[in-house]
Amino acid sequence: MGAFDVRDLIKVDAAAAATSEAFGPSKSGATRAFHPLAERIAAMPVKPTLSPVMIEGFVRLFDVLAVVGVGGLVYWLYVAGNIDNTLPYQVTIPALAIGALASFQALQLYHVGALRNFVAMAVRLVTGWTTLFMIALATFFFLKIGDQVSRIWLVGFYAGGLAALLGERLVVTLSVRQLTRSGRLERRTAIVGGGEAGEALIHALEAQRDTGLRVCGVFDDRNDDRSPDLVAGYPKLGTIDDLVEFARRTKLDLVIFTLPISAEARLLTMLRKLWVLPIDIRLSAHMSKLRFRPRSYSYIGAVPVLDVFDRPIADWDIVVKFVFDKIVGTLALIALAPLMLATAIAIKLDSKGPILFKQKRYGFNNELIEVLKFRSLYHEMSDFAAAKQVTKDDPRVTRVGRFIRKTSIDELPQLLNVVLKGDLSLVGPRPHAIHATASNRAYEQVVDGYFARHKVKPGITGWAQVNGWRGETDTEDKIQRRVEHDLYYIENWSVLLDLYILVKTPLSLLTKNENAY
Structure with a gap:
């Protein structure tokens, strides 16, 4: 397996996960005691991960290189030296490259989730690329410059560009799937707040595909019936102070609060401790009765969250x-x-x-x-x-x-x-x-x-x-x-x-x- 599952560790060491009071000494020499399962998770080696934003950026670059490369190659093989006016070609090739970026972005072909599914991605890519060429042909017609552009070049550009884009995306799909299996695209996540809200959030996140989230555990300052030791199968690893130390000892990318916005005092107290960490902090909004405009939220799959803090200097x-x-x-x-x-x-x-x-x-x-x-x-x-x-x-x-x-x-x-x-x-x-x-x-x-x-x-x-x-x-x-x-x-x-x-x-x-x- 490329990545661990906290629930697998619970099966191996159920007694440690079920007893939140059983704190052991820190292996790292720190004075703070940890839940024994938190110690084990923090001690596990973590592979370096790749940012989805960077992968999407590289795919955009590959798309541009594929379009410009094919357009230039067909021009060099068939058109170069046979025409007097090269301006239409000099404008058309970069214009189609930029148009491809815009079209594929509108068709959501750069999201990592889309990159994993080649068949669905290929259908949308063919649609976008074909539509783009139809727009180019209409532009030539209305500008009355159709006779200045080689039809063979256009056909070669369309067919060659489509083949190059599909071939490139096939390689990208295989690469992204391999990175996913090896755990190189996962976002290690901690949930703050147990009880029904925490359980509902975890179930909502698990229902999403291709988010790359890997829940490491639940943290909560409450020690009563509202915060059980297990939340949707994940252990409660300690308090907010424990979470700060946990993030110091192991890689953590994201913290999601399940607290309602109305719990302002409690929320501010926790954020005051966590904002010093180089991680993204989000406030879950999936159970909130307040309803903002959709663009007020960011989304993990289809789960709405409010951005609280972003890691500086990222991606x-x-x-x-x-x-x-x-x-x-x-x-x-x-x-x-x-x-x-x-x-x-x-x-x-x-x-x-x-x-x-x-x-x-x-x-x-x-x-x-x-x-x-x-x-x-x-x-x-x-x-x-x-x-x-x-x-x-x-x-x-x-x-x-x-x-x-x-x-x-x-x-x-x-x-x-x-x-x-x-x-x-x-x-x-x-x-x-x-x-x-x-x-x-x-x-x-x-x-x-x-x-x-x-x-x-x-x-x-x-x-x-x-x-x-x-x-x-x-x-x-x-x-x-x-x-x-x-x-x-x-x-x-x-x-x-x-x-x-x-x-x-x-x-x-x-x-x-x-x-x-």
Whole structure:
């Protein structure tokens, strides 16, 4: 089997699933105890999944290439060199490619569910492609340019294009089915809220075909008769706090609330805990008595839901940011190699100890990563846990260290994190040390929703840094302002914003470095 079913685990270990009070110690070393079945699910390996949006995008690209390729090939084989006016062909080929995209979109031929069913998809594709050519012929007639376009080219284009599109879609169908069987298209989902509403939602979701949803379990803060230990065959794995920790330990794509909109206070309390996670959050509307316009909802199959939070930087945005990081990061590493070499020599001559300093920090979704920096403290005074922040005239800082910290040259080895390890981005919220504090309080205690900054991959530089919020965070106001800027970046990310921050970073290092020691 390509994917697990929670109910299969219940059959194997019924006692663990039926006893919600039987919590065991965490295998990961965390202090929070889990339902034993939640431990087992979180410990199971999860295959990397592909976004349906990206698959649909690739199919659109393949359609365009098929249409343009066939139109150009037939033109080259039969028409090229035999006509004086090439403009009708130069316009018709791209126009039909664009028309095919619009027509197939209207016929819903790009949804992953449609891509799995070749026969039904082929019927609609033939209809759309034929209709498109009828429109093209009508256009030639009304523009009185029919005699300027080869009829043999048109017939060859129609037949060849149809064959190419059907062949391409057959390959896509076989590929999508294989990806589905292997679990590469599933969306791991948690249901919040048990009882009748949760059971009705699960049954409604299971009645849908081709949604790719894989329910991992049910979570509910209630421990009375309204929330039984089993909901539609799925176990209740804990409370909302357990769900947050569960999402930290295993991949989770979607959370669906079954609570009614009228339960506003309870809903807000739960969302305040969950919005820090890099997942999509939806509110089920299938049992709601309120009826909005259909376009007010999004749909999982035919089940209506209200969008509450979306994972930032998802689907194609992830690809764009990945490519941007690798290309720009590699160029920056090459350009800055002489400076990094000179810095390494200076550090080695200035004090004993290694050139690089490695420190554990929080990365994406609170995962621990190892960040590289040039060593700026005396080796015997190194603070790997960042228990004490570096302050002005700190005696632990070497002579070279003062300069490279002031100019942020000490951060340059993190380009290796970006290019080789992939656990950092060029631009993003700066990764904080795991024991960092402000006014002797942990950052998460100072700022409500602090961990929301970990919804994206951390970066070497960021919106907070270019706005002057870099260096020491010795007061609660400083960390508050830094997190506010980080959240602004997450909510407003774009490639242009990343470029703007990268361009502005050198200038900010010169003009806004009063907090860097």
